[in-house]
Amino acid sequence: MPRPLFLAGLGRSGTTALTELFDSHPKVAIGMERYKVLVGLEMNGTLTPEHFTRERFFDFSDGLTNIRPDVHPRWHDFYESLDRKWDHAEYVGDKLTHLRLRPILESLPDARFLCIIRDVRDVADSWDRRARNEDDTAWAATNGARAALLPWNKALRRVGRMRRTHPQRVAVIEYERLFGDPDGAAAAAALQWLGLEKDPLFDAAFAQAHRRYSQSIAGRERTLSDEDTAYLEQGADLELWGRLRRRSL
Template sequence: MTTARPHPLYAFVLGVARSGTTAMVQLLNTHSAICMGVERYKRLYPKLQAFPPELLEKERFFEFRPEDTNLGPGTGIWDKNCAPLEEKWDSASIFGDKEMAGALPFVARDIPDARIVFMLRDIGPVASSWNVRAAKETDSWAEENDYRVAVDHWNEANRLALDYADTLGERMLLIDYETFFSGAEGYVDVLLGFLGLRHERRFDRTYGARVARYCDIISQKPSLVLEGQEEYLAQKADRAAYERLLGMARDQRQALVSA
């Protein structure tokens, strides 16, 4: 007699580029219950204007098509983060993808029970990271995608998060990047509880390493938001929306820690 597989839980990590979405999904994928892609369908869902759950079935997930993404087999992102998922797929219970914030309306509509982890990060380090990528001649990142484009995307991502916060309610967890990866007490428990998971040794080790890296390296990096750029960000960045989201993230965290 075979035991029926329980209904899978779908989960997504969303946010503006350079907000810690990749770091978060890499952490989550160290848990035995989770199989999550890294921009697995970055080209497809904007074209479809939809994110059907069938895309997260095993056969389709590992059937790479050029129209899906540029991060397929043979690229470091796929080979390091996605290819290893096939081995644990049949025993996992949570499946999903890491995408940009623009996927939020489609995921919310097409996968009504999906859990969404939405990453929040201050415009300063986001813009700095966009500048770094834009300046690298060996990077596929477009040269024009600097701090000016960053602030537009940052504003839009935050607007989407605010628009969907009430609709999604407990289905969306707002994660403050700096607070989470600095090792704030209880925050990792909030994340695992949100996904209905327990601690595992590999997951905990990875989280500890990520916290150490953030505290020792990432938080110490000098900002590459240059003279004149800070004024632009001050004028263009919708900090009021961001502060509202940070407040909501703090309230969520406090409520879930004390639950």
């Protein structure tokens, strides 16, 4: 049986890019928040082995996600790719942006969690950009820069606690270190942690992700006000941030 794997992180920390990267590997099949309603704030539920049977995973009539193959051609192609390699995958799982990891680990004791972390100022800047975009109806206008602080702290504390109590099950990877390194050392370390061989498809996906990061994200000027920046820097748990960064892959 494939082993459960969850790619987790606070929203706007790089979880989508992380999922796309690891889904490029022939032995990995991770959903794009396939069970977001079940494990999110709405239902506060958990996941079981039954959720990752083929029959259950690809039956979207359960209404547990709005990221469905019938919604957009992108997701149709995405899930078709997962379907083709499902029976040969070594890891199957889901992307998580609500970091209630402990209940999942209790119901899936073999699960592993690769948690991505990102600088609070960059996360808050991304939240703020979306909040100010009137065309972005999927993001609340109240979720601006300052609204990111409490969830950022809470996410780090949950990841830190799980990393401390289950070091063999939880690994941390930093967004900038992962995508900013042209040699892909952190990506290679993550594959090694999972016991997976390097693969040409994965290498190609990483090269594309690194180019995207270098061209569109690295060096991009934040639009945060001085007041918001000061608020974030004063309220962020920077000591824990530093410890997690030092222990990241």
